[in-house]
Amino acid sequence: MDFALTDDHLALRDAVRRFCDGEYPAPGRGDREDDPLAARRHAGIAELGLLGLALDPALGGSGLGAVEAMLVAQELGRALANGPWLPNAVLAAPLLAGAAPAALAARWLPGLVAGTRQVALACGEPGARYDLADVQTTATASAGGWTLHGRKTLVLGGDSADGLLVVARSAGAQRGCDGLSLFAIDAGTPGLRVQPVTLLDGRRAAHLDLAAVAVGADRLVGPLHGALPLVQDAADRAAAALVAESAGALDALLALTCEHLRTRRQFGVPLAKFQALQHRVADMLIALEQLKSMACVAAMALAGPDAAQRRRLVSAAKALAAQLGRQHGLAAIQLHGAMGMTDECRAGHYAKRLITNGQLFGDAAHHLQCVAAPRPH
Amino acid sequence: MQLAFSATDEAFRLEVRAFVRTHLPADIRTKVERGLRLEHADYVRWFRILESRGWLTPGWPVEHGGPGWSHVQRYIFDEETLLGGAPRIIASGIQMLGPVLIAFGTPEQQAKYLPGIRQSNTWWAQGFSEPGAGSDLAAVRSTAVLEPDGRHFVVNGHKVWTSYAQWCSMMFALVRTDPTAAKPQEGISFLLIDMASPGLTVRPIRMLEGGTDLNECFLDNVRVPVGNLVGELNKGWGYGKYLLGHERTGIAGIGSCKQQLARARSLASAQGLGHDPLLQARLAQFEVELMALEFTALRLLSAHQRSSVPAVEASMLKVRGTELRQAIYETLLDIGGPEALPFDAEVQCLDAAAELPAPAELGTLAANCLDARKLSIYGGSNEVQRNLIAQAVLAAV
Numbered sequence: 053m054d055f056a057l058t059d060d061h062l063a064l065r066d067a068v069r070r071f072c073d074g075e076y077p078a079p080g081r082g083d084r085e086d087d088p089l090a091a092r093r094h095a096g097i098a099e100l101g102l103l104g105l106a107l108d109p110a111l112g113g114s115g116l117g118a119v120e121a122m123l124v125a126q127e128l129g130r131a132l133a134n135g136p137w138l139p140n141a142v143l144a145a146p147l148l149a150g151a152a153p154a155a156l157a158a159r160w161l162p163g164l165v166a167g168t169r170q171v172a173l174a175c176g177e178p179g180a181r182y183d184l185a186d187v188q189t190t191a192t193a194s195a196g197g198w199t200l201h202g203r204k205t206l207v208l209g210g211d212s213a214d215g216l217l218v219v220a221r222s223a224g225a226q227r228g229c230d231g232l233s234l235f236a237i238d239a240g241t242p243g244l245r246v247q248p249v250t251l252l253d254g255r256r257a258a259h260l261d262l263a264a265v266a267v268g269a270d271r272l273v274g275p276l277h278g279a280l281p282l283v284q285d286a287a288d289r290a291a292a293a294l295v296a297e298s299a300g301a302l303d304a305l306l307a308l309t310c311e312h313l314r315t316r317r318q319f320g321v322p323l324a325k326f327q328a329l330q331h332r333v334a335d336m337l338i339a340l341e342q343l344k345s346m347a348c349v350a351a352m353a354l355a356g357p358d359a360a361q362r363r364r365l366v367s368a369a370k371a372l373a374a375q376l377g378r379q380h381g382l383a384a385i386q387l388h389g390a391m392g393m394t395d396e397c398r399a400g401h402y403a404k405r406l407i408t409n410g411q412l413f414g415d416a417a418h419h420l421q422c423v424a425a426p427r428p429h
Numbered sequence: 430m431q432l433a434f435s436a437t438d439e440a441f442r443l444e445v446r447a448f449v450r451t452h453l454p455a456d457i458r459t460k461v462e463r464g465l466r467l468e469h470a471d472y473v474r475w476f477r478i479l480e481s482r483g484w485l486t487p488g489w490p491v492e493h494g495g496p497g498w499s500h501v502q503r504y505i506f507d508e509e510t511l512l513g514g515a516p517r518i519i520a521s522g523i524q525m526l527g528p529v530l531i532a533f534g535t536p537e538q539q540a541k542y543l544p545g546i547r548q549s550n551t552w553w554a555q556g557f558s559e560p561g562a563g564s565d566l567a568a569v570r571s572t573a574v575l576e577p578d579g580r581h582f583v584v585n586g587h588k589v590w591t592s593y594a595q596w597c598s599m600m601f602a603l604v605r606t607d608p609t610a611a612k613p614q615e616g617i618s619f620l621l622i623d624m625a626s627p628g629l630t631v632r633p634i635r636m637l638e639g640g641t642d643l644n645e646c647f648l649d650n651v652r653v654p655v656g657n658l659v660g661e662l663n664k665g666w667g668y669g670k671y672l673l674g675h676e677r678t679g680i681a682g683i684g685s686c687k688q689q690l691a692r693a694r695s696l697a698s699a700q701g702l703g704h705d706p707l708l709q710a711r712l713a714q715f716e717v718e719l720m721a722l723e724f725t726a727l728r729l730l731s732a733h734q735r736s737s738v739p740a741v742e743a744s745m746l747k748v749r750g751t752e753l754r755q756a757i758y759e760t761l762l763d764i765g766g767p768e769a770l771p772f773d774a775e776v777q778c779l780d781a782a783a784e785l786p787a788p789a790e791l792g793t794l795a796a797n798c799l800d801a802r803k804l805s806i807y808g809g810s811n812e813v814q815r816n817l818i819a820q821a822v823l824a825a826v
Contacts, residue, residue, distance in 0.1 A: 055732065
């Protein structure tokens with residue numbers, strides 16, 4: 053049991069924080085970014101080596117683990133960065149490196165690591181909520197490969213992706229755990245329509261329509277009919293990263309809120325003198341410390357050998373992050389008074405991020421159910 | 430970073446678990462599991478068993494008989510003993526006075542008092558709170574005046590909420606020795622007082638749940654030898670703060686939380702609520718919150734492996750741990766439902782072999798729930814803890 057960070061950890065964290073401080077100035081954090089700005093930030097994140105963070109050095113990656121990913125996510129959350137890191141580095145890259153045919157990995161990964169190619173995982177569907185096995189998009193065997201039909205929703209980074217990893221049902225019933233397969237599709241493939249969508253916190257995503265999209269046999273990623281564990285692992289990685297992002301965001305939000313309470317004066321004294329407000333700040337700090345702990349736990353759990361235990365710990369962390377993140381994001385708006393309701397004040401932008409993180413890859417109720425499910429031992 | 434406990438710590442955990450399983454008397458375990466009141470003799474029996482293994486005083490330095498454990502080992506010890514159905518180590522001689530005497534007492538005081546604490550021959554009462562000095566402890570008004578010959582103090586005053594005073598033969602007390610001091614914290618001294626002294630009377634306070642373990646102590650011209658002053662005259666406030674800050678490893682009460690959550694699960698099954706979705710959701714929520722509390726305690730402890738945990742972090746653990754435990758006790762009461770309502774103030778005093786009112790186990794739930802309200806009041810109320818946390822964070826950012 054050890055929560056200590058090594059010097060290498062600290063160096064990585066400081067490098068990302070320096071980058072974020074320069075690239076995401078505090079007064080504009082959470083603002084919508086135009087395409088040139090998004091591209092510049094993407095290039096900067098690539099230059100830091102963050103896109104290939106988890107990949108083997110032989111694939112151009114940095115060969116780092118989940119703890120390092122947690123540190124990166126915390127810093128990105130602190131800066132309200134909403135770029136390509138989560139879809140590419142956390143979701144897509146390990147999937148490609150671990151399960152894609154060698155030729156495909158060799159074609160897609162170097163660009164992903166360099167920031168010149170984007171890949172997005174399409175695992176959500178209309179009405180499926182957080183059930184990764186609830187897949188109605190079909191993959192039918194055809195001459196030379198597969199034909200895909202269906203609709204995928206809320207594909208993070210899907211609006212700007214060059215390649216898409218699409219979960220489709222190749223066998224079995226709608227919610228069956230077996231019979232899911234993962235296909236790699238180029239963004240320009242005929243029959244694929246990409247509808248960009250912006251989320252509450254400024255994250256970019258897309259809905260996909262697939263109408264008789266032809267996919268070559270060499271584009272199957274992972275085992276036929278056996279993609280669910282791969283997708284679940286990716287969702288666990290994303291959930292853990294989102295917990296860390298929320299910890300970073302709440303940390304920054306607490307600092308902003310304290311600054312406001314110390315400088316804003318009413319009734320002749322700084323707001324910080326009022327005990328009712330002090331107690332809300334105390335509760336925010338207690339929540340933050342718990343989130344930081346659970347971000348560490350989720351990260352360490354990802355590396356654990358037992359899938360059930362890993363999922364339980366990640367779910368506990370994600371449930372807590374969803375609850376505490378939203379609760380204290382909204383509380384911070386209250387503590388900022390009417391200013392907190394404006395688009396100019398950053399408190400609301402942090403609240404949006406905390407709410408969004410809570411409802412991506414499983415909300416509190418979903419993950420509480422996972423925790424409540426019969427235990428592995 | 431490493432999520433698993435080290436092999437050494439895991440081995441230690443098994444050692445503690447096996448020890449508790451083998452040596453904890455079954456009747457004591459039953460009382461703890463049913464939420465029944467423990468007698469003085471029960472505690473003494475268990476404490477002597479622990480002492481025979483060298484485990485009674487985990488917070489004491491090795492040279493004074495402590496086992497030399499790390500924070501993490503102390504954490505594991507607390508957890509395993511409580512999960513095994515053992516009573517908490519509640520004696521304030523062990524938890525509070527011992528460390529103060531070791532740090533500030535004379536060699537004579539140490540030689541005279543520490544062995545009695547370790548052997549559970551002497552129980553110590555904590556004479557801190559007064560009717561006008563609760564969370565604001567610096568407001569103590571009990572006085573100690575040195576007699577002209579300089580050999581005795583004469584103490585007058587009124588102490589309150591004195592736990593287990595009926596079992597105690599000695600008291601350590603904060604008393605005002607310089608009423609003219611500029612600040613309330615100055616002019617307080619730390620005195621050791623024989624409970625058998627003429628002029629000292631103890632009156633039990635009957636509590637909501639029927640217990641009488643808290644007391645008032647009246648001191649009417651009680652003469653205390655000057656050799657019973659700990660440390661320097663008028664410096665008692667600092668010793669008192671040291672004492673309150675010393676016992677922080679177990680402040681979150683995680684072992685107790687786990688103990689009660691396990692009790693809630695088994696009681697829920699027994700009451701046919703094993704598949705009640707609303708109850709199961711609450712229990713899952715507790716499990717998540719308990720996990721967050723536990724890992725936060727471990728994270729903060731591991732950051733301070735060799736030093737004490739800073740006050741603000743201890744305050745956070747105290748607030749979260751006590752509020753979680755109270756919420757679990759409330760849920761236990763819900764699990765009891767209407768059958769938790771028949772209330773017999775004496776039920777907690779039954780011995781372990783006694784037949785509990787049918788259905789078994791439900792008779793203590795209300796009393797336990799009410800008794801748990803003390804958690805957010807004692808040791809500096811949770812509101813005071815929140816003041817301290819906020820002051821630190823508002824000043825630091």
